[in-house]
Amino acid sequence: MKLNVNGKSHEVDVEDDMPLLWVLRDELGITDVKYGCGIAQCGACTVHVDGVAVRSCQLAAGDVDGNVTTIEGLGSPSALHAVQEAWIEHQVAQCGYCQSGQIMQAASFLDLNGEPNDEQIDQAMSGNLCRCGTYPRIRAAIKTAATKLQGA
Amino acid sequence: MGRLKTIARRSFLVGSAAILGGVAFGTYLVKRDPDNPLIASARAGDAVFNPWVKINAEGITLVTPHTDLGQGAASMQAMLIAEELDVELNQISTTPGVPAGAYYNTALAAEAVPFRSNDDSFAAEAMRSTMGAVMKVLGAQVTGGSTSVPDSFDKLRMAGAVARETLKAAAAAETGIEAALLKTEAGAVVLPDGVRIAYTDLADRAAELEPVTDVTLRDPSQWRLIGKQVERLDVVAKSTGTQTYGIDLKLDGMVHASVRMNPRKGAALQGFDATAAQGMRGVSQIVGLPYGVAVIADNTWRAFRALEEIEYDWARAPYPAEQETHWAEVAASFTPERLDKEWRHDGDVDAALEGAEVIEAEYRAPYVAHQPLEPLNAMALVTADRVDIWVAHQIPGFVEQRVAKRLGMETEQVFLHNQYAGGSFGHRLEFDNVDVVVDVAREVMGTPVKLTFSREEDFAQDYNRQIGMGRGRGAHADGKVTVLDLDIATVSSSRSQSGRLGAPVPGPDTQIAAGAWNMRYAVPDLRVRAYAVPELAPTSSWRSVGASTAGFFAESFLDELIHAAGADPMEERLRLTNDPDARAVLEAVAEMSNWGSPLGPRQGRGVALVTSFGVPTAEVVQVTDTDDGIKIDHVWVAAEVGRVVDPVTFENVVAGGVIWGLGHAMNSEITYSDGRAEQDNYHFAEGMRMHQCPIIEVRGLENNPAIRGVGEPPVPPAAPALANAIFAATGKRLREMPFFHTVDFV
Numbered sequence: 001m002k003l004n005v006n007g008k009s010h011e012v013d014v015e016d017d018m019p020l021l022w023v024l025r026d027e028l029g030i031t032d033v034k035y036g037c038g039i040a041q042c043g044a045c046t047v048h049v050d051g052v053a054v055r056s057c058q059l060a061a062g063d064v065d066g067n068v069t070t071i072e073g074l075g076s077p078s079a080l081h082a083v084q085e086a087w088i089e090h091q092v093a094q095c096g097y098c099q100s101g102q103i104m105q106a107a108s109f110l111d112l113n114g115e116p117n118d119e120q121i122d123q124a125m126s127g128n129l130c131r132c133g134t135y136p137r138i139r140a141a142i143k144t145a146a147t148k149l150q151g152a
Numbered sequence: 153m154g155r156l157k158t159i160a161r162r163s164f165l166v167g168s169a170a171i172l173g174g175v176a177f178g179t180y181l182v183k184r185d186p187d188n189p190l191i192a193s194a195r196a197g198d199a200v201f202n203p204w205v206k207i208n209a210e211g212i213t214l215v216t217p218h219t220d221l222g223q224g225a226a227s228m229q230a231m232l233i234a235e236e237l238d239v240e241l242n243q244i245s246t247t248p249g250v251p252a253g254a255y256y257n258t259a260l261a262a263e264a265v266p267f268r269s270n271d272d273s274f275a276a277e278a279m280r281s282t283m284g285a286v287m288k289v290l291g292a293q294v295t296g297g298s299t300s301v302p303d304s305f306d307k308l309r310m311a312g313a314v315a316r317e318t319l320k321a322a323a324a325a326e327t328g329i330e331a332a333l334l335k336t337e338a339g340a341v342v343l344p345d346g347v348r349i350a351y352t353d354l355a356d357r358a359a360e361l362e363p364v365t366d367v368t369l370r371d372p373s374q375w376r377l378i379g380k381q382v383e384r385l386d387v388v389a390k391s392t393g394t395q396t397y398g399i400d401l402k403l404d405g406m407v408h409a410s411v412r413m414n415p416r417k418g419a420a421l422q423g424f425d426a427t428a429a430q431g432m433r434g435v436s437q438i439v440g441l442p443y444g445v446a447v448i449a450d451n452t453w454r455a456f457r458a459l460e461e462i463e464y465d466w467a468r469a470p471y472p473a474e475q476e477t478h479w480a481e482v483a484a485s486f487t488p489e490r491l492d493k494e495w496r497h498d499g500d501v502d503a504a505l506e507g508a509e510v511i512e513a514e515y516r517a518p519y520v521a522h523q524p525l526e527p528l529n530a531m532a533l534v535t536a537d538r539v540d541i542w543v544a545h546q547i548p549g550f551v552e553q554r555v556a557k558r559l560g561m562e563t564e565q566v567f568l569h570n571q572y573a574g575g576s577f578g579h580r581l582e583f584d585n586v587d588v589v590v591d592v593a594r595e596v597m598g599t600p601v602k603l604t605f606s607r608e609e610d611f612a613q614d615y616n617r618q619i620g621m622g623r624g625r626g627a628h629a630d631g632k633v634t635v636l637d638l639d640i641a642t643v644s645s646s647r648s649q650s651g652r653l654g655a656p657v658p659g660p661d662t663q664i665a666a667g668a669w670n671m672r673y674a675v676p677d678l679r680v681r682a683y684a685v686p687e688l689a690p691t692s693s694w695r696s697v698g699a700s701t702a703g704f705f706a707e708s709f710l711d712e713l714i715h716a717a718g719a720d721p722m723e724e725r726l727r728l729t730n731d732p733d734a735r736a737v738l739e740a741v742a743e744m745s746n747w748g749s750p751l752g753p754r755q756g757r758g759v760a761l762v763t764s765f766g767v768p769t770a771e772v773v774q775v776t777d778t779d780d781g782i783k784i785d786h787v788w789v790a791a792e793v794g795r796v797v798d799p800v801t802f803e804n805v806v807a808g809g810v811i812w813g814l815g816h817a818m819n820s821e822i823t824y825s826d827g828r829a830e831q832d833n834y835h836f837a838e839g840m841r842m843h844q845c846p847i848i849e850v851r852g853l854e855n856n857p858a859i860r861g862v863g864e865p866p867v868p869p870a871a872p873a874l875a876n877a878i879f880a881a882t883g884k885r886l887r888e889m890p891f892f893h894t895v896d897f898v
Binding site: 014015018019021022025026027029031032033034035036037038039041042044070071072075076077080084087088091092093094095096097098099100103121122123125126127128129130131132133134135136137138139 | 221384387389395399453456524527573574575577604608805815
C-alpha cells in the first residue's frame with residue numbers, strides 16, 4: 001500500500017491491520033513517533049492525518065486515508081514550528097519521551113482553536129500522559145504558541 | 153585581530169604533535185593515571201585531563217556519567233564542568249562515557265548510613281567516610297538517591313578547573329608568557345595582548361603536560377552558569393523529535409524481539425505451545441526461556457502479536473496469590489520478632505501514653521508501579537568474543553558485570569552504551585530487559601537484537617513500590633501535641649532489590665521509616681519504630697523510596713493530633729520544629745500560600761513537611777470540594793537544597809515531583825490476584841493527567857552549605873499535604889492510598 005509521510009511517498013507491504021505506529025517506526029524507520037501504551041491511553045504516538053491529531057497506535061495502516069505528518073514533518077531544529085518554538089522557550093521537556101505526542105496534539109488543537117482558555121487546554125491535552133509531570137509548562141507553552149500563531 | 157596569529161600557531165602545534173608521535177604518547181598517559189577510563193580510547197592529540205574532560209583538535213567533549221533519566225543530569229553535569237573550564241554550552245558535546253570506577257558515586261554512600269542528614273557528629277561523619285571508601289572499592293557508578301548534583305558539585309567543577317589550568321600551562325609553554333598572566337574565556341586562552349588561542353589548538357601541547365591539580369574553585373560571585381537561567385542541552389532535540397532513546401536505535405541487520413515472562417513475578421515457565429505462532433508473518437524464531445518465551449520478528453508489532461498466540465503454562469507465584477493475604481501479612485508484622493529497628497525514642501512514650509486520652513489511627517500505602525513512558529527495551533549484539541549492549545541504565549557497571557557472568561565472559565569483553573532514558577523513577581535499576589536481550593541475542597549470534605516490552609508486559613514485570621502500613625498513637629495537652637508514637641511496617645524494597653543483586657545489605661533497612669524517624673520536630677515524647685514485613689511480591693526503589701510511604705503516615709498522623717489538639721496545622725508544626733532549615737521551608741510555604749488568609753466555601757489547605765535525601769521539603773496544598781469532586785487548586789513547595797544549580801530544571805523537576813506524589817496518591821495502585829498484577833496499562837494506573845494538575849509554585853532555599861539533589865524530596869510531602877487539605881475542606885480523613893477509593897476527584 002502507499003503511504004504519504006512528511007511529504008514523501010512510501011510503498012509499504014504490511015498487513016492491513018498493522019497499526020500506523022509500527023509501520024512508521026519499524027517499516028519506515030521514522031522513530032520520532034513513540035510507542036507508549038498501544039491502547040490510546042497515553043498519546044505518545046500522536047501524529048497528524050491531513051492535519052488532524054490521531055493516535056497512530058489505533059489507526060490501522062489500511063485505514064489511513066490522508067497525508068501523515070510526524071513531528072519531524074511539523075518542524076525541524078533549523079525550521080521550527082511555532083509550537084516547537086514555544087516548547088523550547090518554556091523548556092518544557094524533562095525526559096521528553098511524551099513531548100512529540102504532546103506537541104502534535106497541541107498543534108492540531110491550536111489549529112482548531114486559536115485562542116483557547118485554560119479549561120479547553122486541559123480538555124484537549126488530558127489524553128496525553130506525561131509521567132515526569134511537565135503539565136504546568138505545557139499549559140504555558142500552548143498559550144505562548146497561540147500568541148505566536150495569532151501573530152503569524 | 154588574532155586570527156592570523158591563531159592560524160600560525162595552529163600549524164606550529166600540528167608540528168609539535170608530529171614530533172611527539174601518537175602511540176608512545178598514549179603509553180605515557182596510561183602510566184600517569186591508570187584510573188582515567190578515557191585513556192584506553194585516547195588517540196594521538198587527545199588531551200584527556202581527567203575522567204570528565206577530553207579535548208582534541210576536533211572539539212571539546214565532556215563526560216556526564218550520571219544517567220539522564222529526564223532529570224536533566226547530562227545538562228547539569230556539563231554545566232558544572234563548563235563553569236570552571238570557561239567554555240560555553242554550545243561549544244561542547246557530551247557523552248555518558250563508559251562505565252568505570254572513576255565515576256563512583258560518593259554522595260550515595262552518605263545517604264546509605266543510618267544517621268540523620270543534619271547529624272554532623274563525629275560518629276555520623278566517620279560512618280559516612282567509611283561508606284565512601286566502600287563505594288570507592290566497589291566502584292559503584294549509580295544514578296539514584298537524588299545524588300547526581302551532590303556527587304558532581306565539587307568533583308566536576310574541579311575537573312573543569314584542572315583542565316583549564318592545564319590548558320593555561322600549555323599556552324604558557326607555547327608562548328613563554330607565564331600562566332598567571334593568562335586568562336580563559338569561551339573555550340580559549342586569552343593572552344595579555346588579547347590574542348586568543350582556542351583550547352582545541354592547545355590540546356596537543358596540553359596532552360604532554362602533567363595535569364595542574366593545584367587549583368582553587370571559583371567564588372560563587374564569579375559564576376556564569378550555576379544558578380543562572382540556562383537552556384538545557386537537550387531541549388531542542390526533545391522539542392523536535394530528534395532526541396534518540398534506547399528504543400529508537402537502529403543497527404544494520406537488526407531484528408526485533410519481544411518477550412512474555414511469567415506474570416507471577418519470579419516464577420518459572422513450565423511449558424508452552426507455540427504452534428499457532430509458528431509461521432506467522434515476519435516471525436523468524438520462537439525462543440523458549442526458563443522464565444518465558446521470546447519471539448524474534450522483523451517488526452515489533454508482529455512479535456507482540458505472535459506472543460499473544462502462544463499458550464503458556466506458568467508456575468505458581470512465589471508469594472501470596474491474592475491481595476488480601478499481602479495486607480494480612482503486613483498487618484501481622486507489628487511484632488517484636490519483626491522489629492527492624494527502633495529508630496528514635498525521645499522522652500518516654502509508654503509512660504506518657506499511660507493514662508492519657510490516646511488517639512489512634514492506621515494508614516495504608518499500596519504497591520505502586522514505576523511505568524515511565526518509554527517501555528523497557530534493550531539492544532544487544534553478541535559475538536564469540538565481544539558483547540555490545542545498548543540500554544538506559546542507572547547502574548551501568550553492574551550491567552556489564554551481569555552480562556559477562558550470564559555469558560561466561562570477562563567483564564572487559566562487555567561494552568555498555570548507556571542511553572538517554574524516557575523516564576525511570578527507579579525502574580531502570582533492574583535487569584530484566586538486560587537479561588532477556590542477552591538470552592535472545594546469544595541465540596542469533598552476530599545479529600543485533602532490539603527487545604521491546606509491551607506496556608502490558610512492562611506492568612506485569614515491574615518491581616513495585618513497597619506495600620506498608622503505619623499505626624500511630626498519640627496525645628495532646630493544652631492545645632499542643634505532646635506524644636507521637638509511630639510504628640511502620642513495610643516490606644523492605646532495599647533488601648528485595650539488593651537480594652536480586654546478590655549483595656545483601658547488612659543491618660536494618662534505612663528506608664522503612666525514612667521520612668518519619670528523621671522528622672525535624674521536638675515532640676516531647678516521640679518514638680518511631682520500623683518493622684520489616686517478610687518479602688511478598690518483589691519490590692524496588694520507587695521515586696523517594698521509603699519516604700513515600702513513611703512520610704505519608706507520619707505527616708498524616710501528626711496532622712490528626714494537631715487537629716485533635718485544636719491547634720493550627722502550620723503554627724503547631726512551626727512550634728514543634730527544632731531545626732532552622734525545616735523552619736525556613738515551613739515559613740516559606742506559609743508566606744507563599746498566604747496561610748491563614750480566608751478561604752472560600754468548601755475550600756481547605758493542608759501542609760506537610762518531610763525530610764528525605766537530606767532535603768527538608770514543605771508543601772501546602774489547597775483544594776476545593778466541588779460538586780464534581782475534589783479539585784486541587786494550588787500547591788506551594790519549598791525545599792532546602794544548599795544550592796540551586798540549574799533553576800529552570802529545578803523548578804520543572806520539583807513541580808514534576810509534586811505531580812508524581814499527588815497523582816499516584818490519588819489514582820494509582822497495583823493489586824495482585826491469581827499471583828498477577830491486576831493493572832496492566834495506564835487506564836488503571838496513570839498518575840496524574842493535565843485536567844487534575846494544580847498551579848504549582850516552587851522555591852529553592854540555599855541556607856545550608858550542604859548541596860542536595862531534588863529528584864525525590866518533593867514527592868513524600870505531596871500525599872499527606874493533599875490528605876490534610878481534603879480533611880480541612882471536608883472533614884474526611886484519608887488514611888489509605890490511593891485516595892480515589894475514598895473520595896472523588898474532578
